[in-house]
Amino acid sequence: MKFDKSLINTLREDPREAESRSHRILLRGGFIRQLASGVHTYLPLGWRVIMRISNIIREELDRIGGQELLMPAIAPKEIWQESGRWDEYGDDMFRFRDRKARYFCLCPTHEEIIADIARSAVRSYRDLPQIWYQIQTKFRDELRPRFGVIRSRQFIMKDSYSLDQDQAGLDHSYELHRQAYTRIFRRCGIDFEVVEAAGGLMGTGESQEFIAIADIGEAQVVSCRNCGYRANVEAAVGLGEIESFEDEPIAEIHTPGKKTVVEVSEFLKVSRKSLIKSILFTAPERKPILVLSRGDYDINENVIRNSFGFAYRPASSGEILKLFGAEAGYIGPYGKEGFEICADDLLKNAKGMITGANKDDYHVRGLNIDRDIKVGRFINLRQVKAGDHCPGCRSELIIKNGLELGHIFKLGTKYSTALNADFLGENGVRKPIVMGSYGIGLERIMACACEQRGDERGTAWPISIAPYELYLLVLNPADSEVKALAEKWAAELAARQFTLLIDERDISAGIKFNDSELLGIPIRLTISPKAIKQGRFDILVRESGDLCVAGQNDVIEKCVGIRETLYRELNE
RNA sequence: CGGGGCGUGGCGCAGCGGAUUAGCGCGCAUGGUUCGGGACCAUGAGGCCGUGGGUUCAAAUCCCACCGCCCCGACCA
Numbered sequence: 001m002k003f004d005k006s007l008i009n010t011l012r013e014d015p016r017e018a019e020s021r022s023h024r025i026l027l028r029g030g031f032i033r034q035l036a037s038g039v040h041t042y043l044p045l046g047w048r049v050i051m052r053i054s055n056i057i058r059e060e061l062d063r064i065g066g067q068e069l070l071m072p073a074i075a076p077k078e079i080w081q082e083s084g085r086w087d088e089y090g091d092d093m094f095r096f097r098d099r100k101a102r103y104f105c106l107c108p109t110h111e112e113i114i115a116d117i118a119r120s121a122v123r124s125y126r127d128l129p130q131i132w133y134q135i136q137t138k139f140r141d142e143l144r145p146r147f148g149v150i151r152s153r154q155f156i157m158k159d160s161y162s163l164d165q166d167q168a169g170l171d172h173s174y175e176l177h178r179q180a181y182t183r184i185f186r187r188c189g190i191d192f193e194v195v196e197a198a199g200g201l202m203g204t205g206e207s208q209e210f211i212a213i214a215d216i217g218e219a220q221v222v223s224c225r226n227c228g229y230r231a232n233v234e235a236a237v238g239l240g241e242i243e244s245f246e247d248e249p250i251a252e253i254h255t256p257g258k259k260t261v262v263e264v265s266e267f268l269k270v271s272r273k274s275l276i277k278s279i280l281f282t283a284p285e286r287k288p289i290l291v292l293s294r295g296d297y298d299i300n301e302n303v304i305r306n307s308f309g310f311a312y313r314p315a316s317s318g319e320i321l322k323l324f325g326a327e328a329g330y331i332g333p334y335g336k337e338g339f340e341i342c343a344d345d346l347l348k349n350a351k352g353m354i355t356g357a358n359k360d361d362y363h364v365r366g367l368n369i370d371r372d373i374k375v376g377r378f379i380n381l382r383q384v385k386a387g388d389h390c391p392g393c394r395s396e397l398i399i400k401n402g403l404e405l406g407h408i409f410k411l412g413t414k415y416s417t418a419l420n421a422d423f424l425g426e427n428g429v430r431k432p433i434v435m436g437s438y439g440i441g442l443e444r445i446m447a448c449a450c451e452q453r454g455d456e457r458g459t460a461w462p463i464s465i466a467p468y469e470l471y472l473l474v475l476n477p478a479d480s481e482v483k484a485l486a487e488k489w490a491a492e493l494a495a496r497q498f499t500l501l502i503d504e505r506d507i508s509a510g511i512k513f514n515d516s517e518l519l520g521i522p523i524r525l526t527i528s529p530k531a532i533k534q535g536r537f538d539i540l541v542r543e544s545g546d547l548c549v550a551g552q553n554d555v556i557e558k559c560v561g562i563r564e565t566l567y568r569e570l571n572e
Numbered sequence: 573c574g575g576g577g578c579g580u581g582g583c584g585c586a587g588c589g590g591a592u593u594a595g596c597g598c599g600c601a602u603g604g605u606u607c608g609g610g611a612c613c614a615u616g617a618g619g620c621c622g623u624g625g626g627u628u629c630a631a632a633u634c635c636c637a638c639c640g641c642c643c644c645g646a647c648c649a
Binding site: 009011012013014015016017018019034036037143144146259260261277278279280291293297298299301313314315316317320327328329330331356383473475476478479506507508509510511512513514515526528529530531538 | 573578582583584585598599606607608609610611640641642643644645646647648649
């Protein structure tokens with residue numbers, strides 16, 4: 001491709017809206033262009049990167065026996081109602097009506113559609129196992145799109161689904177995906193970790209995430225200093241210390257205007273650990289649950305949802321007022337009825353605790369869990385914090401930010417049961433198909449490569465996903481000798497299957513050098529009158545900054561050698 | 573949804589105690605000089621100043637409403 005004939009349009013200055021490194025680079029380099037919040041065009045350069053990522057993904061999924069298909073991006077309400085997710089998905093789902101006023105959505109994911117295909121296509125155990133995948137645009141009306149392409153409302157996802165007879169089959173399909181994902185991210189030059197994850201809307205089965213450690217990451221990864229334990233905070237389980245306080249009779253205390261744990265503990269000059277935080281969870285047509293955790297811990301909502309049902313969410317202030325007759329900051333488990341109580345297991349046998357009195361501006365002290373209230377269940381429902389201890393080896397846990405690139409998930413029979421996707425087993429018994437679902441965000445790989453490998457000058461693509469492998473930088477392109485050599489080499493490099501970006505723009509040298517670095521093309525070969533005169537040509541490796549000098553006769557071979565090395569480093 | 577910031581040629585910005593033809597840098601076009609790290613000269617094109625309403629003899633500038641974009645936070649009581 002010739003630079004001056006291309007749609008590539010680099011910006012000299014950072015676009016105002018871009019804050020994160022990847023967003024800045026992608027916008028400045030002309031890889032993407034924003035149309036609306038969380039909605040982007042992939043310009044030719046960015047699209048080449050996406051296509052290369054797709055191809056790596058295809059190769060690796062085909063390798064484990066995946067079959068590519070393409071499902072519709074819109075789906076009618078009815079199929080989503082079969083699984084219950086038409087309601088569960090809430091505002092994250094884009095919905096619309098067709099001309100006959102029938103409801104549709106822009107699909108945020110495709111488990112239901114897969115189950116629908118499976119229920120007619122799979123009849124017997126002989127049809128199993130299957131792995132079906134697609135690379136397709138997904139739509140989610142995110143609460144807050146941000147960081148350019150990293151959290152957007154329309155994005156490209158590889159989603160695959162495994163169908164098996166039984167749990168053992170699922171375990172195998174899951175393991176195949178784990179291996180395929182590991183190879184995919186390695187080949188894309190991403191530095192990542194595999195962590196235990198929470199399923200969220202998908203269900204409650206085993207799942208893991210592939211997370212790139214990056215400052216802008218929105219996921220928090222808990223990792224053990226000693227053993228290999230790695231988990232998303234949403235799924236992490238930690239060991240905490242039980243604290244005990246003096247047993248005393250229960251008594252009301254005046255705490256005017258002090259609502260939060262921090263305010264109350266400071267006001268009373270007591271440890272946060274002696275407070276009990278009470279959070280009310282409600283769900284439509286279900287009994288409310290009052291969840292108790294110690295003042296120094298947050299509640300892990302996933303645990304609540306997994307234990308009691310996905311529909312549960314923290315109550316609104318109105319609901320709280322109605323049930324407790326007090327503002328949120330003053331509610332507690334003592335002396336009220338009409339809800340179930342679920343407490344963190346660190347509160348078992350706790351005495352001398354402080355909690356809301358169910359009366360504005362008042363708390364109670366001396367709460368003895370066994371004596372004063374009736375807890376239905378004790379479970380570990382606290383969110384891990386740095387300094388907690390590893391459930392495996394008891395070493396200290398630390399927390400880092402990470403960017404979720406992929407997620408693999410053992411769905412089990414949640415969707416197959418809901419949609420009646422079953423098959424006839426060897427023994428003649430009808431059983432639901434056991435499913436798994438697996439996703440990768442393509443743009444996130446692109447952005448992550450910029451985050452991890454970029455610098456002030458721009459990005460430095462891993463050669464496997466670079467839009468072009470070699471940047472042929474031509475100085476004084478009008479010079480006939482230069483022009484002739486550039487044409488000759490371009491042809492020779494093309495014959496060696498190089499993808500080339502040829503910069504023979506009639507502009508000053510600095511712009512070309514800077515653009516080549518901004519665009520992050522892995523190998524740069526410079527042709528100039530001076531180089532021709534001296535018979536010395538520079539080949540620069542963008543990522544390492546290594547400079548290799550070649551003569552007229554060996555320059556092509558040297559480029560080939562460098563390319564091979566770069567691919568080899570990525571385990572390609 | 574709450575808080576903060578911002579909407580002025582393609583990009584980055586100035587102008588905003590009301591008043592000529594709305595400026596600057598970059599980019600773009602034409603001609604010329606340059607040519608290994610964002611060069612220079614000359615000429616030129618390009619703007620319903622986010623949208624709607626109001627105040628005024630007069631609005632990019634003041635007032636109201638709306639829309640859009642970015643950043644922080646989001647039921648942790």
